[in-house]
Amino acid sequence: MKAPRIVVLAGSSRRDALSRRLAAACVAPLQAAGAEVDLLELSDYPAPLYNGDLEAESGLPEAIMQLQQILYACDGLLVVNPEYNGSITPLLKNTLDWCSRPNPADRERSGGAVYAGRAAAVVGSSPGGLGGMRALFHVRDILGYLGMQVIPQQLAVGNAGSAIGDDGMLRDESQRKVLDKLATALADTARRLRC
Ligand SMILES: Cc1cc2nc3c(=O)[nH]c(=O)nc-3n(C[C@H](O)[C@H](O)[C@H](O)COP(=O)(O)O)c2cc1C
Numbered sequence: 001m002k003a004p005r006i007v008v009l010a011g012s013s014r015r016d017a018l019s020r021r022l023a024a025a026c027v028a029p030l031q032a033a034g035a036e037v038d039l040l041e042l043s044d045y046p047a048p049l050y051n052g053d054l055e056a057e058s059g060l061p062e063a064i065m066q067l068q069q070i071l072y073a074c075d076g077l078l079v080v081n082p083e084y085n086g087s088i089t090p091l092l093k094n095t096l097d098w099c100s101r102p103n104p105a106d107r108e109r110s111g112g113a114v115y116a117g118r119a120a121a122v123v124g125s126s127p128g129g130l131g132g133m134r135a136l137f138h139v140r141d142i143l144g145y146l147g148m149q150v151i152p153q154q155l156a157v158g159n160a161g162s163a164i165g166d167d168g169m170l171r172d173e174s175q176r177k178v179l180d181k182l183a184t185a186l187a188d189t190a191r192r193l194r195c
Pocket of ligand 1: 012013014082125131132
């Protein structure tokens with residue numbers, strides 16, 4: 001059985017983003033669970049704010065077509081979410097929306113097909129105490145609507161500015177255990193669904 005391929009990305013492209021640091025900390029637990037991991041930066045896939053006129057006139061942005069290929073080839077997705085007013089970041093929503101659009105030149109590997117039937121997990125990070133917990137319920141809904149199977153395990157890391165040590169791992173042992181369990185569940189679900 002082949003190793004499940006898991007894409008990890010953060011919902012922020014900010015230089016010092018807490019969510020990007022936490023996304024990087026998710027890589028080793030997933031690899032330990034037997035997954036092959038692609039850690040992506042959304043800043044590498046820039047796209048204008050979605051507008052149907054833009055799509056009709058110019059089609060999908062090149063970067064979005066590239067991202068669609070990567071998502072299509074993956075078996076699972078782990079998203080680390082900052083919380084904006086209790087919800088998803090506009091960057092993440094815009095990227096998910098663009099990728100949900102069909103590419104007329106490659107209908108099989110674009111649009112809903114890049115999400116359908118794949119496993120997903122949500123993690124939150126915030127400088128506040130709740131760790132972006134409220135956003136996770138919204139992102140769960142959105143990924144589920146896109147046809148992904150979102151696993152029940154989740155982790156919300158509060159006070160995220162000090163949560164990650166110099167070794168790039170979560171400092172708190174109980175959080176590390178939750179992340180390990182989440183990584184194992186995500187890899188197992190991706191394997192069961194797709195490998
Ligand atoms: C528009 C906006 C709304 C925010 N709303 C929340 C919020 O609802 N809950 C929260 O914990 N932090 C909120 N924050 C603070 C972010 O958690 C903080 O800026 C965080 O560092 C952003 O994520 P990043 O470090 O991954 O870029 C908000 C920030 C912005 C810019």
